[in-house]
Amino acid sequence: MKHEAQVEQLRKIFGYLDAGETAMGDAVYHHHVSDYTSPDQAGREQEVLFRNEPLLIGLSCELPNPGDYVTDDFSGVPILAVRDEAGQVNAFINVCRHRGARVASGCGSGKAVFRCPYHAWTYDRSGRLRSIPFxxxxxxxxxxxxxxxxxPVVEKYGMIWVMPAPGGSIDIxxxxxxxADDLAAFGLVCYSHYETRVLRARLNWKLVIDTFLETYHLSTLHKxxxxxxxxxxxxxxxGMARNLRMIGARKTIDALRQRPESEWDLIRHSALVYVLFPNTVFIMQGDHLET
Ligand code: FES
Incomplete structure (x- = not known):
């Protein structure tokens, strides 16, 4: 986030602190329980949101070198993304053209070819079919x-988006x-990947997003x-079209009031939560970020 935007947000935060206020919607919104329990709705969401929208599948720092790759099954379409020798990230449906086995699993580094585990057809980093045994x-x-x-795949601002359907293009x-201004200013290309954890739970995907949309629960659930x-x-x-930004304030933020605005550093004194449509929660935590 650029400095002038940080100052603007800090003024807003100090106003909320002084007034004991927070950003609020125009009215109470009622969710139907079925939004979280209906298999039909979940199926429509899968089709509309996770088949026809660019999905953030990782950060550039997860694939720093040629042959580094990640796979992603979370959209329902098996995806393989790999950096080639020219430095470009390529993305494919992670399905062998012979009998449909996945040609890669998990993630890894320095892979020259992907050898299908079923009958050993091999594909290179550009997806070309290189060899067929017998x-x-x-x-x-x-x-x-x-x-x-x-x-379709786009790498920009240190992030990698894939459209989980062949054809078309991504206007990120x-x-x-x-x-994009905020994301570009974070300089993610200079970051290093620290850790990936996969947590699996039987719950509707929206519940994961919802918990990042308010700080109302902090004093009780995270006491x-x-x-x-x-x-x-x-x-x-x-709100920015279908994306949103919510900034939570660290208690250290008050010390900035004693400093000239030219020295105000929002990033160090906040948790900047971005929800990138449709399903990425991206949090800048000052000295690290989480997605
Ligand atoms: S399914 Fe991949 S080589 Fe047969």
Whole structure:
């Protein structure tokens, strides 16, 4: 986030602190329980949100070198993304063109080719089908047209987005709708990947997002952990098309009032929560970020 934008947000936060206020909606909103329990709705959300929108599948720092790769099954479409020798990230449907086995799993580094674990057809970092064992049994198979199916992919601002459907393109700046300035200013290309954890739970995906949309719960649910660090029930809100930004304030933020605005550093004294449509929660935590 640029400095002038930080100052603007800090003024807003100090106003909320002084008034004992927080950003609020125009009215109470009632969620139907079925939004979280209906299998039909979940199926429609899967189709509309997770098949036709660019999905953030990782940060550039997770794939620093040629042959570094990640796979992602969370959208329902198996995705493989790999950095090639030219430094470009390529994305594919992670499905072998022979009998449909996944050609890669998990993540890894320095992979020159992906060798299908079923019958050992191999594909390179550009998805080209390189070899077929016992090739005379597949005389009519044209290797040049049977590479891995490409998916649209964009790497920008230190982040990697993939569209989980072949064809088309990604206009990521339109998608981010003004949030790009903040993301660019974070300089994510200079970051290093520390850790990936996968937590699996049987719950509707929206519940995970919801918990990052308010700080109302901090003083009770996180009484002994986060509450001593962050102001409870204080958050800014800025919607940018289908994305949003909510800023929570660390209690250290008050010390900035004694400093000239030119020295105000919002990043060190806040938790900046971005929800990137449709399903990425991105949190800048001062000395690190989490997605
Ligand atoms: S399914 Fe991949 S080589 Fe047969």
């Amino acid at each position: 090739e005379r049994g597949f005389e009519s198979v044209d290797k040049t047209s049977n590479g891995l199916r490409s998916l 700046d339109s998608h981010l709708a003004g949030m 002994n952990t986060i509450a001593p660090i962050l102001h409870s029930n204080l958050g800014t809100f800025d």
